Amino acid sequence: MQLVPVLETRRLVLTILPGSAASRLLTFAIENDAHLARWEPPHPDGFFTEGFWRRRLDRSREELARGESLRFTIAHRDAPDGPVLGHCNFNQIVRGAFQACYLGYSIDHRWQGKGVMFEALERAIEFIFGPMRLHRIMANYIPTNERSGRLLRRLGFSVEGYARDYLYIHDGWRDHIMTSLTNPNPTAPAAGG
Ligand SMILES: CC(C)(COP(=O)(O)OP(=O)(O)OC[C@H]1O[C@@H](n2cnc3c(N)ncnc32)[C@H](O)[C@@H]1OP(=O)(O)O)[C@@H](O)C(=O)NCCC(=O)NCCS
Secondary structure, eight states: OOOEEEEESSSSEEOOOGGGGGHHHHHEEEEEEEHHGGSSOOTTTTTTTTTHHHHHHHHHHHHHHTTEEEEEEEEETTTSOEEEEEEEEEEEEEEETOOEEEEEEEEOOOGSSSSHHHHHHHHHHHHHHHTOOEEEEEEOOOOOOOHHHHHHHTTTTTTEEEEEEEEEEEEEEEEEEEEEESSSSSOOOTOOO
């Protein structure tokens, strides 16, 4: 059976929640819609239902078991079953000669500007480059998303390019600035993986 990582920082705990936590994610989605909608793809059908979040969490656990993603939910360290503060997702893990993944994140509007995402990502990245042995994390943001750009710069990500009409976000195709971070202690890919 796949072990589910639980990562702690001074204030936070990050883990990949089971389907039974769907109502907590639904609450986050409802309470943060006004704050997040302009930075995210249009909502899929059922986005504001518990069933949608249960299926999404079930899929996250399946992807974890297959080594395809790590979709962390962030909560207070002293209230791990309490309110969801945010998400940081390491998606589309590719092994072989690439050893790379894509990063996406969002924080509750009441918790912006307190260094929470920086604290969460510092710890998650340590795990991705350490026990997960990945080599590259790619993160792309819309040029007007200055908070996201500042966060990535502070974490050490470098700009690699500019992609026109890169993703369909909110209501249209948006240019993105492409950045990445490589493992400061690189290792060769594991044999066979
Ligand atoms: C981008 C986003 C995740 C940043 O979250 P955050 O928790 O505010 O980010 P940080 O952890 O970097 O905190 C940043 C701010 O807290 C301040 N701060 C306070 N205490 C801090 C601490 N102990 N450590 C670091 N920063 C601290 C920093 O000065 C910084 O201010 P700045 O953004 O004006 O430079 C958040 O704005 C968000 O959810 N945006 C909408 C969704 C989104 O854009 N997703 C990404 C799409 S690419």
